[in-house]
Amino acid sequence: MRGEGIARRRATAWSDWITNADVCREFATVDGSGLFAGTRVVDLGVAALGVKRFRPIHLQWETDPVWTGDADIVQLIVPRRGTVNATWAGRQDTVSVGDLYLHDLAQLDEIRLESDGDDDALELALVAIPKPVLPLGGESMAPLLGHGVPVDGGVSGLLKGFIEDLSDEKLSLNPADGQRLGMVLVDLVAACVSSVLESGPGPRPGSQRQTLALRIRTYIQRHLDDPDLTPRSVATAHHISVSYLHRLFQEEGDTVAAWIRDQRLQRARRDLGDAALVDVPIHEIAARWGFGRPAEFSRAFRTAYGVSPREFRSETARWSSRP
Template sequence: MPVGQRPAYWREALSRTFSAVDIVLPDNVYSGTIRTSQLGSLRVATVECDGLYCVRNSRLISQGNSEDVIVRLQGRGVARLEQGAREVYLHPGEIVLYDMTRPHRMDFPEPQQTKSLVLPRRLLGLEESDLQRLTAIPIRPDTALGALLSPFLSRLVDTAQTYPSHIGELLARNAVDLLTALADERLGRRTGETPGADRALLVRIQAYIGRHLADPDLTPKAIARTHHISERYLHKLFEQTDVTVGRWIQRRRVEECRRELAHPEAAGHTVAALARRWGFTSAAHFSRVFRAVYGMSPREWRDAGSMCGVSKTRSEPLDPGLHLARPGAEF
């Protein structure tokens, strides 16, 4: 690519692989490669590049619909990540989680190789507060789970495209199980009482719920019947998420409504119609739940999304706080 076209081209490639980001490239960046493939409900990616600085800010978050968590293994080079009040420096073999629904900055000052899992955050079954406790904290390869997860993640990303679909789905579940175990360890929870088979079944049920959110008859009884288990057992499975089945369904529906409300097309539909589309039978109940979760009414969220949609048509500068550490510079 001609030098002048590289930033836009690379920005688009990274945005398609992860989520929308703004980037700054130093003049002496010559090459970059992204290899990506699907693994069940997960996406894997290997990124190699000479160096860059990228940021995902509130403007970009409001324009998109990403609900993903990134699990990134640092292969070569060093990197710096900022999310929330944390700043972490990553070295080869270290793993970090970060959340695409919250702003973050990443600085890659030298030639890099990273390997990543991109997974819907709902698969981890974590409350917002718990997820924030886990992001931007390095997982060292000399810890028990780090020593297990680092080579597994590296090999999984390298070989993802070679597996038949049913094997890929099984490996994706294993990866989610490992990440859930990691989260339990970091959050001080006990995992020994929950067999791996239960975790795999829970992930399948959560995926089933995600596919049937628009069905107003999506109830614990119906879910249990479909999966040939008792309602009591279904509720026991969800105990490990600290969220009831009903609350999980409600939360996922609210998330989808929030995503759709942010689109300019939502202006042509009433809030009540959108709520019904995602399984809410009462517009008033939906509005109360939405305000409790996001701190504003559905109409206020939609209006904010419409304002962001207008800004898409003009060129906007990067955040004034952006800076670029040149290759070879120290953090």
């Protein structure tokens, strides 16, 4: 239990690095210099985006910090200028512009920020997301934590571009828009992690089978609110047999029914995290996405995300109301 308490205190201290420009008491700065050269925080409700400018600095965890709160957070670092050398759970990695770095705050040991040029300018975009908000279990994310991820033309590139757009100083968001974009950001982080971890052969790029598979998935996403959406109705709409439909999904490691359920759960989760829908009853949100029985929805939601729909809504509301 003591080890768990230390991990939670560590996560809290590092999370303050995102949201509070004055917090230094939980770390030791190796050279004793000031921590920040400038900071800006974008309110995204369920997620926090900090755009921070630093002087070259080395932050190191102290052995006996004061517990300032309760946090269970994953952080994504996107270097905009400069290089980050981080040690996470004893694992050291270096990331620079063009990379992403995802880690569990509770296991971050130290971090060194270095300039790439003659000047001392460093700038990072830092995203903090509470673990209960992410549609990924801790075990599934573990292989990626503490490692740099090169940005390519796929989902990682989309994620980096989205974060850069949100980091624009000219961007102005009202609370409801910030909340919605926060949920989009969470989904993109989850999609990026899944894409990087995904393995196994899929359909040959550009093949007719892949084109059909993509068309079918698009069709399903457009009809998620239809309670009569089933593998048979999908197969009929595309003039193929149910068995052939199942083979298309099996080639990508999915089943049709499971993919439909997962997509519906993701839409419901996004609505539950939307501050503009806080007064809409949970059973109405569930029905909106094809779940006719509240108990069935609650069980599926807890299985997928580890918390009940009510607990998730409460957690996202608590996070978005943090000062």
